[in-house]
Amino acid sequence: MTKPIHIIGGGMAGSEAAWQIATAGLPVILHEMRPNVETFAHQTQDFAELVCSNSFRSDDHEANAVGLLHWEMRAANSLIMEMGDEHALPAGSALAVDRDAFSAGVSKRILAHENITIERGEISEIPSDDWGQTIIATGPLTSQSLANSILENTDQASLAFFDAIAPIIHADSIDMSKAWMQSRYDKGDTEEERTAYLNCPMDEQQYNDFIDALLAAEKTEFKDWEKDTPYFDGCLPIEVMAERGRETLRWGPMKPVGLTNPHQPGIKAHAVVQLRRDNALGTLFNIVGFQTKMKYGEQTRVLRTIPGLEEAEFARLGGIHRNTFINSPLLLDDQMRLKSRPNIRFAGQITGVEGYVESAAMGLLAGRLAVAQAQGRDIETPRNTTAMGALITHITGGADAKTFQPMNVNFGLFPPVENIKGGRRNRKERYKAYTDRAKADWSDWLQQGA
Numbered sequence: 001m002t003k004p005i006h007i008i009g010g011g012m013a014g015s016e017a018a019w020q021i022a023t024a025g026l027p028v029i030l031h032e033m034r035p036n037v038e039t040f041a042h043q044t045q046d047f048a049e050l051v052c053s054n055s056f057r058s059d060d061h062e063a064n065a066v067g068l069l070h071w072e073m074r075a076a077n078s079l080i081m082e083m084g085d086e087h088a089l090p091a092g093s094a095l096a097v098d099r100d101a102f103s104a105g106v107s108k109r110i111l112a113h114e115n116i117t118i119e120r121g122e123i124s125e126i127p128s129d130d131w132g133q134t135i136i137a138t139g140p141l142t143s144q145s146l147a148n149s150i151l152e153n154t155d156q157a158s159l160a161f162f163d164a165i166a167p168i169i170h171a172d173s174i175d176m177s178k179a180w181m182q183s184r185y186d187k188g189d190t191e192e193e194r195t196a197y198l199n200c201p202m203d204e205q206q207y208n209d210f211i212d213a214l215l216a217a218e219k220t221e222f223k224d225w226e227k228d229t230p231y232f233d234g235c236l237p238i239e240v241m242a243e244r245g246r247e248t249l250r251w252g253p254m255k256p257v258g259l260t261n262p263h264q265p266g267i268k269a270h271a272v273v274q275l276r277r278d279n280a281l282g283t284l285f286n287i288v289g290f291q292t293k294m295k296y297g298e299q300t301r302v303l304r305t306i307p308g309l310e311e312a313e314f315a316r317l318g319g320i321h322r323n324t325f326i327n328s329p330l331l332l333d334d335q336m337r338l339k340s341r342p343n344i345r346f347a348g349q350i351t352g353v354e355g356y357v358e359s360a361a362m363g364l365l366a367g368r369l370a371v372a373q374a375q376g377r378d379i380e381t382p383r384n385t386t387a388m389g390a391l392i393t394h395i396t397g398g399a400d401a402k403t404f405q406p407m408n409v410n411f412g413l414f415p416p417v418e419n420i421k422g423g424r425r426n427r428k429e430r431y432k433a434y435t436d437r438a439k440a441d442w443s444d445w446l447q448q449g450a
């Protein structure tokens with residue numbers, strides 16, 4: 001008899017992984033701790049419960065990266081997308097779902113599938129190899145004992161309990177007639193290292209206006225349950241630094257030292273905002289040390305006052321939340337397996353993707369890779385020209401392990417399409433080229449027996 005594949009966690013990722021494996025004809029044991037052990041956010045014992053909003057975001061598969069991910073998942077027989085479509089609510093170009101009917105629909109299918117066995121109860125440590133293949137999909141609210149076991153099996157620096165996300169910007173939306181590439185004191189052994197940073201200068205007036213805007217901007221509050229998990233001083237939001245004193249940022253992330261502006265070599269900047277390459281492709285830059293709890297609309301407004309960022313397009317905005325995730329670029333191979341324990345795969349938000357759809361997508365991929373492994377087939381992960389492949393490539397290698405923070409899908413993770421112009425004006429044409437290429441490559445991957 002074929003050995004079952006174990007999945008820990010019946011959320012967005014675990015449910016999708018279970019479905020993919022079961023429909024491929026293999027047995028699955030799905031372990032879910034609810035209702036025996038609760039999280040502060042889940043309210044039911046249903047599978048794939050949506051803990052907050054009811055939106056799967058844009059459904060536009062021609063011009064939006066998450067819409068493209070929907071498309072790829074639908075093409076791969078995704079249960080999450082099928083139930084999302086079945087229980088969709090009117091929401092313009094977005095896909096919003098009736099949350100109770102959606103989770104009930106997923107649960108009904110999972111419970112009815114003859115290849116899926118449900119075991120209710122917390123799994124408190126990483127299972128031994130006797131279990132065979134296991135997928136850990138316990139999400140941002142992984143139980144404490146399992147989190148401790150993950151820590152023991154990896155190391156202290158490889159598991160985070162908070163994300164501290166600095167805004168990330170598409171490189172081609174930065175005005176290089178004002179910004180310039182240079183690392184502080186020209187540090188770095190290679191040309192690539194010496195130009196890994198991008199700098200935006202401010203004069204005294206611009207700095208003071210920026211601090212005023214920062215202090216006045218509307219912020220989101222920590223939820224009660226987040227207040228118990230303190231974040232480190234090294235992750236202080238910029239507005240908190242500004243509240244500590246008007247000069248604090250100038251002595252911190254905005255210090256102007258070790259840099260010369262080639263556009264105005266004779267003028268010393270009063271402050272400098274630095275951005276660092278965020279992916280190997282060089283298409284994304286994060287604003288160094290700029291984690292923030294400003295509301296999203298306020299972030300774009302305030303950050304676009306920075307010289308060079310007036311037209312900035314944000315791949316993702318900043319935030320600080322309670323979130324359990326592993327350092328995937330360090331720990332996982334490109335098949336989503338622990339490098340040190342190839343029987344253990346991770347999937348969902350715990351891998352450092354963010355959002356319902358991205359988490360379910362990583363469940364889909366983990367499920368299919370587990371099936372291939374069980375059948376002794378060697379399959380490559382999808383190309384990074386697809387939404388699925390762009391995400392997996394980012395978290396298992398494209399992102400820098402030293403600064404790894406959760407990511408949602410966006411076109412900055414895709415390699416550029418040749419002969420298509422950058423810039424804001426050509427965006428529509430460029431995104432269509434990305435999605436056409438992705439659809440062809442994803443269909444190929446599925447056809448090759450993935």
Ligand SMILES: Cc1cc2nc3c(=O)[nH]c(=O)nc-3n(C[C@H](O)[C@H](O)[C@H](O)COP(=O)(O)OP(=O)(O)OC[C@H]3O[C@@H](n4cnc5c(N)ncnc54)[C@H](O)[C@@H]3O)c2cc1C
Pocket residue numbers: 008009010011012013014031032033034039041042048049051052053054055121122123124137138139140141142143146322347348349350354355356357359360
């Ligand atoms: C408060 C909050 C609000 C959020 N709001 C949004 C939002 O509005 N939109 C959005 O896109 N994303 C949101 N997210 C992120 C969201 O959680 C993820 O996008 C998504 O649910 C992650 O899917 P997942 O399968 O990885 O984890 P989950 O869906 O959380 O599933 C993990 C499952 O594992 C179970 N589990 C945990 N530990 C164990 C264990 N030791 N043994 C057995 N079972 C275990 C849990 O009970 C849970 O059912 C939010 C997250 C939180 C915490």
